[in-house]
Amino acid sequence: MARRARACAVSLLVLAASLTLPGTAHAVTLPTGARSLESVNLPGRYVRHADYLGRLDAVTAAASAQVKLDATVTVTSGLASPSCHSFQAANGMFLRHRDWRLRLEANTGTALFREDATFCAVAGSVTGSVSLTAFGHPTRRLRHRDHELWVDPVQDTAQFRADSSFRITAPWVPKSTRGPVIPGLYADPHIAHFGGRYYLYPTTDGYAGWAAPYYKAFSSADLVDWTDHGVVLDLRPDVSWADDSAWAPAVVAKNGRYYLYFSGGATSGDTGKHLGVAVSDSPTGPFRDALGRPLVRAGAYAGQAIDPMVFTDDDGRSYLYWGNGAAHVVPLNADMVSFDPAAVRTITPSGYREATFVLKRAGTYYFMWSENDTRDEDYQVAYATGPSPLGPWTKRGVVLRKRLEVGVKGPGHHSVVRAPGTDTWYAAYHRFAVPAGDGTNREVAIDRVAFNADGTIAPIVPTP
Template sequence: MDRRARLLAVSSLIVASTLTLPSAPASAATLPTGARSLESVNYPGRFIRHADLLGRIDPVTSGSTALAKSDATFTVVSGLASPSCYSFQATNGLFLRHRDWRLRLEANTGTPTFQADATFCPTDGSVAGSVSLVSFNHPDRRLRHRNFELWVDAYQDTAQFRADSSFRLTAPWTPKTSKGPVIPGLYADPHITFFNGRYYLYPTTDGYASWSAPYYKAFSSADLVNWTDHGVILDHGRDVSWADNSAWAPAVVAKNGRYYLYFSGGAASGNTGKHLGVAVSDSPTGPFRDALGKPLILAGAYAGQAIDPMVFTDDNGQSYLYWGNGAAHVVPLNADMVSFDPAAVRTITTPGFREASFVLKRNSTYYFMWSENDTRDENYQVAYATGPSPLGPWTKRGVVLQKRLELGIKGTGHHSVVQVPGTDTWHVAYHRFAVPTGSGTNREVTVDRMTFNADGTIAPILPTL
């Protein structure tokens, strides 16, 4: 068994116990995500916080400064090294991680070392309703306070150690005031859709160097505000024989009473480029299984990269597959949704196209949308064209979504659109650099309104915090 497998096995044992939080019961494997503060069990009134980027526990009260309250607030997100565990992101965008056993705040570099150092697996604390946080990559060590400083120390089976390493999750000292990101943590390339009375988001899991994330998750909501995390729905390492990383830009469509997930993937060995695959499930929340056991589209089969798939189904029931980076392609899918006639593939030519095709229909007009520039560029933006059919021809209309520097919003792109059923209300999901310290591999997902002018053109989309 290799080191990664051993770590996963140990962390799985750790998270198997049950934790009950004061406000919301949860098992240790499903610790609630979102904004929280963490109070010391044996020093009530002292909370985990950072001071000069070093972790410690300090008194925080209603009379404390806004800075102290902010420093004692963290967003609990899926673990950077494992979705079965958790990471803690401060309000300044940095992550709590251990280095030389000391807890400190640092920017997510996306490296395997950082991801492991910043991931903790929960187990029962010393008193009911408390949690103890076990280091993901050093499962014999736990986060504890020592002289009010935070360290990752070797576990000691003593009452003192158990108390020093136990914390209660409480309401955040600094409640979330902005509506975005809509799902806590680092995600990108969101595909938003509507199935059976609920909205669903399928994003790329972000925060990995070279965008090497190995799995996809699904989220759902009844109101586009409160989202439920349904966990991992497809894992390249476990579920896909031909890919083990680069789980990029999923898109899900319902057809034939089933759900089809189109995705991009690559292999760590061989470096043969990215392929495009398709998986199938009886549920929008999976689990999905590889439908073909091989790529649907091989790297190099067509110009550009075989990434960023999207499926549009027209009113007559015909579905079309769009994909590409550097060059956009489209082909009608066969009724089985997992095959097509290669002779029917067409290349779409629109000025400025980079990636992330998306197609919708409103009234009798088809809209072909895409992202321009590079996702690492703060000028990453969304443009669109209109046409008379899913195959065009397309007339470019301009840019509709771009950065808003006065709010610190950069890199707005790789979007998708959903219509509120039975209405002319539309919403756009997209990613941006995580605010305030994000980058092209540290992105977050948000949702805003999209409206149309009287002439059918899309009004500029205003990105908001």
């Protein structure tokens, strides 16, 4: 009941933002990525931050590089709701309201911060413009007053409608061609290739305690331009046994369907994490809980029941891997939602922390994992090789590690995909968001994976 009540509360907030209020008619979805916001009634003035306070200032081609940068934000999925939006500055901080004034602050991951840094877009006072409603206060909107930016109660006046309307324009500072590959805070990316497209399934990041409740899916034809397909599984309304801790998903195609393996925890006093499995007829969902109960219950095996991964061998047999602190593997039954508990094997290599990934190339099996803690800048990826999906495994060393000279910290929890019909491979992984991220403010990057002539993996070079 509590889970449904929370979901309804979020729905009501989004609905309130889309009601017909002064100058609006419907909710609006903003384009994500680098953008600038120009005032409707004061053309040439843009939303920017100065001394960590939100302002509306003139920006021209002759403006300094810093002013242009301060007037550029990355539009991301809302920290509090994927139906709304957040605005991230180049220094990694987010625009949020506090005491009704717009400010620039680092994301603490608390529920209050996420709400204050999330805005729902509705149609503005003129065609093509938008107004931004405060997520937690749907009767207040972002508006400029004496060139300062405030979140004020909606007023049914022409002046307020104009002061609270903005045009979304091309950014004063274009997006870098480097990472992250999807805007916003995401981690633990699972990358796969289905039907001619690449798909990314990450953990939604930016929550204190990694308490995110839902998963999104993204797809691309070229690993460069990604389409956001929205939420594909939300634990709160869709899973009866879990409310939060939607961690580290993995998706596999089998039997003409798509199976999403996921972690979940409950807020009702059950502090353990379980593994579940959901199923869909499409790689972009929606996915439904296949069992109505966990596939692997917390405490059934050593370590935490998190970080699932499924590898399917050339003979069609699929294997489920999981674990934090201890690594486990078991062949899945043909239905992909059950296994023989007696067949579970523990295969923990030295240095293992979590995030198993297994691939096969040229007859060799590669068992990969993350070492240290995801909050540690020394989080990194190591690997071993073996003759079968069950090993035995020979450790080969670390293959992905930090690059402090370019600001990359904590690269890990990766997955690997091969470009179909080639020997070209890519790793998707998370790292601390550049430049101001940490273990709960992470972003997704993709880099090439190269193999040496002897079959070992060359060091993966993380790009900034």
